[in-house]
Amino acid sequence: MREVAIVSFAQSRHARRDLRNEVEILLPVVQEAVQRSGVERPFDFTCSGSTDFLQGQPFAFVLALDAAGAWPPIAESHVEMDGAWALYEAWVKIQTGQAETALVYSFGKSSPGDLPEVLSRQLDPYVVAPLWPDSVSLAALQARAWLEKSGRSERDLAAVAARSRRDAKGNPHATVAGDFAIDDLLDAPYLASPLRKHDCAPISDGAAALVLVAGDRARQVCERPAWIRGIDHRADLHALGARDLTRSASTRIAGEKAGVARRPVDVAELHAPFTHQEYILREALGLAEDTQINPSGGALAANPMMVAGLIRIGEAARRIHDGSARRTVAHATSGPCLQQNLVCVLEGE
Amino acid sequence: MSDAERKPVRSIQTPMRLTYHYTAGIATSRFLHGIAEGRILGQRCPVCTKVYVPPRGSCPRCAVATEEEVHVSDRGTILTFAIVRVPSENLDVPLPFACVHVLLDGADVPFFSVVQGCPLDEVRIGMRVAAAWVEPDRLAPTLQSIRWFEPTGEPDVPFDQLREHL
Numbered sequence A: 001m002r003e004v005a006i007v008s009f010a011q012s013r014h015a016r017r018d019l020r021n022e023v024e025i026l027l028p029v030v031q032e033a034v035q036r037s038g039v040e041r042p043f044d045f046t047c048s049g050s051t052d053f054l055q056g057q058p059f060a061f062v063l064a065l066d067a068a069g070a071w072p073p074i075a076e077s078h079v080e081m082d083g084a085w086a087l088y089e090a091w092v093k094i095q096t097g098q099a100e101t102a103l104v105y106s107f108g109k110s111s112p113g114d115l116p117e118v119l120s121r122q123l124d125p126y127v128v129a130p131l132w133p134d135s136v137s138l139a140a141l142q143a144r145a146w147l148e149k150s151g152r153s154e155r156d157l158a159a160v161a162a163r164s165r166r167d168a169k170g171n172p173h174a175t176v177a178g179d180f181a182i183d184d185l186l187d188a189p190y191l192a193s194p195l196r197k198h199d200c201a202p203i204s205d206g207a208a209a210l211v212l213v214a215g216d217r218a219r220q221v222c223e224r225p226a227w228i229r230g231i232d233h234r235a236d237l238h239a240l241g242a243r244d245l246t247r248s249a250s251t252r253i254a255g256e257k258a259g260v261a262r263r264p265v266d267v268a269e270l271h272a273p274f275t276h277q278e279y280i281l282r283e284a285l286g287l288a289e290d291t292q293i294n295p296s297g298g299a300l301a302a303n304p305m306m307v308a309g310l311i312r313i314g315e316a317a318r319r320i321h322d323g324s325a326r327r328t329v330a331h332a333t334s335g336p337c338l339q340q341n342l343v344c345v346l347e348g349e
Numbered sequence B: 001m002s003d004a005e006r007k008p009v010r011s012i013q014t015p016m017r018l019t020y021h022y023t024a025g026i027a028t029s030r031f032l033h034g035i036a037e038g039r040i041l042g043q044r045c046p047v048c049t050k051v052y053v054p055p056r057g058s059c060p061r062c063a064v065a066t067e068e069e070v071h072v073s074d075r076g077t078i079l080t081f082a083i084v085r086v087p088s089e090n091l092d093v094p095l096p097f098a099c100v101h102v103l104l105d106g107a108d109v110p111f112f113s114v115v116q117g118c119p120l121d122e123v124r125i126g127m128r129v130a131a132a133w134v135e136p137d138r139l140a141p142t143l144q145s146i147r148w149f150e151p152t153g154e155p156d157v158p159f160d161q162l163r164e165h166l
């Protein structure tokens, strides 16, 4: 396996509503990631993740290429997925030997549409999507089943929200941050019981970018490269009724394949857009009690769609870049109720 | 009834409506506000100095943000054209018509529009044209504020002077 490292990462300030177009949001982020990488353009490969359904603008991903430095024409690809899967494609491209450097970015502008309604369009178009099950209601079905099975309470869910928002006070990119008392959170009305607003990730517009470099070249351009020591992604059945919603088999297998349990994990950045999902993911990955979870505040602090998974990887890499962690785990999810999951293990040297 | 006797289900109805509140972005919004005032605004790239109209806030060649706003003329030169004889349901222009790339004076990339006001066989590369705006009280932040371009009667620009913009 070829050694590949994340050598730089940048993200936007994720606002509830950003009036800039996708290129205006993306350009400063890509520039920052490129400058910090110490790698000169053009990159051997560029890969992005986004979906035009979010902003209702066809071919937004093509327009966004203006931010990538696509002239003279570059080797480029796009996934209709979170940017974490674009990173996976870039990593594979480097494994094949066709590239030594890669730029990975993603953007998401959810504010023009009604996000929970838009997300219902990813479901079975004949027998499920016509019923318009929105993303919050589906997550609530999962949360109810998980509470019943685990014996946990809505207070445990609120505790995740309070901790995430408190940690996000140190994250200048967060959409939601601050000190919230659990009792106050529990006073709020339900959106779809058992979920309240604090149990759901905020709607955010934003972008992120990072640079991958192979082998010794990564050591030359970066003081502490974040080496990708394991990466894998899996999907659960798309039919929600055919799944055990209280656990995440795809995360468990991806975590095993990525080698999460091989050594202790200092920090885990888990892409849990709903509070109960953090517990499901922790269990699936077998994380120890002393692993710090989502010091960035996680998706509950900022959740630009198609970006929040890539941000988890970037945040996990950042802890290695700054020397505060030796081994980190990042997780990204896509689809309803944690349907698709990617796990990435990063290590310093 | 067996499956063989039943007719296959050939259609189902699944009404779908998503509403988006789209905004044009910072650079394009400034451009469209300019159009509503009867002015055409471009942006200059700080690296290659090219002036983009309409601007999108970036230079796609250099991958840098464009911030310097530049007034460009509503007159220009035809860089290339096509005489369109196929109808489009969405276009309210009588057939045939000439669609053109107009290089506005002061801009470096051509502007897409249509030409009216002369016989179509006179439309040519190098021809000078000017924007025909709607009545001042009908100006709005939309490209429909420019009805079309029409010939100015100025002498043609020699092809050699246009070569680098083609």
Ligand SMILES: [Zn+2]
Residues within 6 Å of the ligand: B045, B046, B047, B048, B049, B050, B059, B060, B061, B062, B063
């Ligand atoms: Zn330029």
